[in-house]
Amino acid sequence: MSSRRRVKERYSNLNYLIHPRSVALIGASSNRLKIGGIMWSYLQSFPGRKYPVNIKQETIDGVKAYGRVSDIPEDVDLAVIAVPARSVPSVIDDCIRKSVKAVIVISAGFGETGEEGRKLEEEIKNRIANTNMVLLGPNTLGVYVPSESLDTMFVLREKSRRPPDGPIAYISQSGASASGFMDMAEYHQYGISAFVGLGNKLDVNENDMLEFFSKDDKTKVLCMHIESFADGRRLLELCRKITPYKPVVILKAGRTETGARAAMLHTGSMAKPSQAMDGALKQVGVIRANDLLELFDYSRILAYQKPIFGPNIVVVTSGGGYGVIAADYIEDRNVGGELRMAELSHDSKKRLREKLPSFASVNNPVDLTGNVTDEMFDHVFRIVNEDENTDGILAFLLLQTPYTTDRLVEIAWWWFKNGKKPMVPCIIGGLHSEEVIRMLESRGMPVFPDIRRAVLSLRVLYERGKYLLKIGKNRSGAG
Amino acid sequence: MSSRRRVKERYSNLNYLIHPRSVALIGASSNRLKIGGIMWSYLQSFPGRKYPVNIKQETIDGVKAYGRVSDIPEDVDLAVIAVPARSVPSVIDDCIRKSVKAVIVISAGFGETGEEGRKLEEEIKNRIANTNMVLLGPNTLGVYVPSESLDTMFVLREKSRRPPDGPIAYISQSGASASGFMDMAEYHQYGISAFVGLGNKLDVNENDMLEFFSKDDKTKVLCMHIESFADGRRLLELCRKITPYKPVVILKAGRTETGARAAMLHTGSMAKPSQAMDGALKQVGVIRANDLLELFDYSRILAYQKPIFGPNIVVVTSGGGYGVIAADYIEDRNVGGELRMAELSHDSKKRLREKLPSFASVNNPVDLTGNVTDEMFDHVFRIVNEDENTDGILAFLLLQTPYTTDRLVEIAWWWFKNGKKPMVPCIIGGLHSEEVIRMLESRGMPVFPDIRRAVLSLRVLYERGKYLLKIGKNRSGAG
Numbered sequence A, B: 001m002s003s004r005r006r007v008k009e010r011y012s013n014l015n016y017l018i019h020p021r022s023v024a025l026i027g028a029s030s031n032r033l034k035i036g037g038i039m040w041s042y043l044q045s046f047p048g049r050k051y052p053v054n055i056k057q058e059t060i061d062g063v064k065a066y067g068r069v070s071d072i073p074e075d076v077d078l079a080v081i082a083v084p085a086r087s088v089p090s091v092i093d094d095c096i097r098k099s100v101k102a103v104i105v106i107s108a109g110f111g112e113t114g115e116e117g118r119k120l121e122e123e124i125k126n127r128i129a130n131t132n133m134v135l136l137g138p139n140t141l142g143v144y145v146p147s148e149s150l151d152t153m154f155v156l157r158e159k160s161r162r163p164p165d166g167p168i169a170y171i172s173q174s175g176a177s178a179s180g181f182m183d184m185a186e187y188h189q190y191g192i193s194a195f196v197g198l199g200n201k202l203d204v205n206e207n208d209m210l211e212f213f214s215k216d217d218k219t220k221v222l223c224m225h226i227e228s229f230a231d232g233r234r235l236l237e238l239c240r241k242i243t244p245y246k247p248v249v250i251l252k253a254g255r256t257e258t259g260a261r262a263a264m265l266h267t268g269s270m271a272k273p274s275q276a277m278d279g280a281l282k283q284v285g286v287i288r289a290n291d292l293l294e295l296f297d298y299s300r301i302l303a304y305q306k307p308i309f310g311p312n313i314v315v316v317t318s319g320g321g322y323g324v325i326a327a328d329y330i331e332d333r334n335v336g337g338e339l340r341m342a343e344l345s346h347d348s349k350k351r352l353r354e355k356l357p358s359f360a361s362v363n364n365p366v367d368l369t370g371n372v373t374d375e376m377f378d379h380v381f382r383i384v385n386e387d388e389n390t391d392g393i394l395a396f397l398l399l400q401t402p403y404t405t406d407r408l409v410e411i412a413w414w415w416f417k418n419g420k421k422p423m424v425p426c427i428i429g430g431l432h433s434e435e436v437i438r439m440l441e442s443r444g445m446p447v448f449p450d451i452r453r454a455v456l457s458l459r460v461l462y463e464r465g466k467y468l469l470k471i472g473k474n475r476s477g478a479g
Helices: A003-018 A035-043 A085-097 A115-128 A175-187 A206-214 A232-242 A257-267 A275-283 A292-304 A320-331 A346-355 A374-386 A407-418 A431-442 A451-470 B003-018 B035-043 B085-097 B115-128 B175-187 B206-214 B232-242 B257-267 B275-283 B292-304 B320-331 B346-355 B374-386 B407-418 B431-442 B451-470
Strands: A022-026 A049-053 A078-081 A102-105 A134-136 A143-145 A165-172 A192-197 A221-226 A248-252 A287-289 A312-317 A392-396 A423-426 B022-026 B049-053 B078-081 B102-105 B134-136 B143-145 B165-172 B192-197 B221-226 B248-252 B287-289 B312-317 B392-396 B423-426
Touching: A003 A102, A003 A134, A003 A143, A003 A192, A003 A206, A022 A035, A078 A085, A085 A102, A085 A115, A165 A175, A165 A206, A165 A292, A175 A192, A175 A221, A175 A292, A175 B320, A175 B431, A192 A206, A206 A221, A206 A232, A221 A292, A232 A275, A248 A292, A257 B320, A275 A287, A287 A292, A287 A451, A292 A451, A292 B451, A312 A320, A312 A374, A320 A392, A320 A451, A320 B175, A320 B257, A346 A374, A374 A392, A374 A407, A392 A407, A392 A451, A407 A423, A407 A431, A423 A451, A431 B175, A451 B292, B003 B102, B003 B134, B003 B143, B003 B192, B003 B206, B022 B035, B078 B085, B085 B102, B085 B115, B165 B175, B165 B206, B165 B292, B175 B192, B175 B221, B175 B292, B192 B206, B206 B221, B206 B232, B221 B292, B232 B275, B248 B292, B275 B287, B287 B292, B287 B451, B292 B451, B312 B320, B312 B374, B320 B392, B320 B451, B346 B374, B374 B392, B374 B407, B392 B407, B392 B451, B407 B423, B407 B431, B423 B451
Parallel strands: A022 A049, A022 A078, A078 A102, A102 A134, A165 A192, A165 A221, A221 A248, A248 A287, A312 A392, A392 A423, B022 B049, B022 B078, B078 B102, B102 B134, B165 B192, B165 B221, B221 B248, B248 B287, B312 B392, B392 B423
Antiparallel strands: A143 A192, B143 B192
């Protein structure tokens, strides 16, 4: 088989990992206290064919069980393996015999546990070397694809909720933090096209998945948490191709020597901190995140808001105190980067004056004071959108002021969606604020409960815009 | 009157601002849509004597109203003024005539609006110059003292909740952000001994309130958001005296040139950014915050957790991915400061091994993996508390793992309260996590939903411990 044909076939097999027509679960159980029982129950929502495989049981929940994958009479696109590590190689043999397109090895106890586990990994590697079968894992949560109702994760749904369908592909090398991330994502209605847990990356790695989702129409943003680079050069090549069309956000944990050592113990992979790689990733337009919350914020704002094509930010607030802190962060290079406070035009200031109380400030921050009404916010958003000196808007929507109503939320939502200048909203408060935030998030409007996070997200939108301009993309996004 | 006697009398009058026996509200109204109506209704919870003052009305809500403060037959400790700015000077005259101890000028329209307002301020200043009456404001929300059921704030309680009674005195120069801060504080059960809104600081300033609360037994931590220093030298002197006994956390907004300009427009006060002041504040043991969330986090952790007396942090996690990111932040000088990852003793590692699964990591981060049980957490907390190489603990309490139960929350709570080594807990997740966090917070255990915020709080506990050691305080807190 030519290498070119093999690459093509490998790609189409990756497709079966995410979009299988049929799934076999090896290690399926009817006992819901076991991992194989949890997984089998969650597989019931998958609308395609599904087969329980169990060497000891005749039936699982009344469904005929097969002793081996190769006993299944129909084609099997995806085999999910949840048996003890030492049994995995022989199961893999059977999957190869059956011409399974993709396997996910959920089982732990491989390279991450020491020498014996590493030997098992070598065995598996040798077995799949001359096939086109793709293998995800071992030591992974597997995949979760909302649009396919495919969920191979053994973490209990009551404890770890699943996010809704949406535009972000989420790829992670770390299982536990992925489960926390998705639980948080569900709470904030952050929608994903798919989650892929890389685990020990014996075969399928972050580059395979980056390439795959770069060609997936549903996916608008690629979001990745990794602890080691499988192939740094290939990653850079891929990102150079992808970032002109889709933003790529990467959290590379193990930035420090100590962190890198911890990563090595965690996933068994070498994770040297590399300054050179940092610079190279920036060059090819990758947005970097330092932690899970940054990964969450940056991927979300890039998915739900337009890029910003200049550094000039106007702050609209009804609380002067917030405006001062925001101005500090925008002008602080460590937080705002190259952002700066916009200088509003003389004309804008005049127009602002017309409808604002005399003690409001028409400079930047535009401070509407506690006497603000819904209409004043609407007026200000119109004017700052039309001002040529502004590129982006930081909007404090304070729900505590006496003369604003629930209409303010609708006004902000309208300008968030339709404004020429991208807006990032910030709401600080308690119970009522939390409720409003969740309501807005369910519509697809990210809201930040923290000034620093809002400014960092504005910075990321600007870095995205600047990158697009640098590589010759115009503002409409076309090349 | 000698200057010494005047200082003493001024201090006792400050006491009437926070602990009045009787309150008059000038501008009281029975119309709940007016500021004077909202304030009068909230004043009903105050158990002491209260008098509505209104020049036009005979009664307010069936209570006899007085035309002037001086018409009130009994003593008035505190007069709260909510009439238009131009009427304030004559009301002040009347308060002086009546020998009112303290006044709060809620009214806006003074120095923050321009020349005319500044003239009004001068008039008031001249009037009170030769009296011992203390004046808070103008342009302020006033005070909120939970233990006295005293609430002069006109922001609606439905929109802006009030925090419970507790150990933190919260002093702010910014009204709107104070209302957002307290709304957030209520949500997270952050308890305050009092809130004081400084407003334009015509008379009472941050130094007066710092000194006052430094002597208040209920107050364990002083927390302050200001945009200008009334008297930098006095502030430093005060802090030098206070910080050995009580932590002081200061957010000084207007750090940058642009931020300082915004602050000037906001409160009318000059707010030059000063590097020298930054260093001096650190010297006298002040903890600095960059924004409201840092002010919130740092004051809360200092109020509810012990200082840390060494830089060695152990990370306990059941998610390896979280551990790596935490290690990165601890070793990142910009976040962790002088913190470092602890090296556990040989003996501790051996004891950890005894009860942990073979694939758990007994290095730091201690990674209990997804198979963790409640008992394993308990075991690990015991051992890392006994290890002489550790000074503080970052604990990830992951609620998504299958074999942990609600008991984990009790175990963490026990070690948080009783452990020798201070613990900072971090919980990342969705709905269930949010519920658990709020439950723990209601018991007085701050929980961080973000790794960076948790590490910054550990750093602050260590900075506090290091300062106490430097000035010769021993670990028990005695001098």
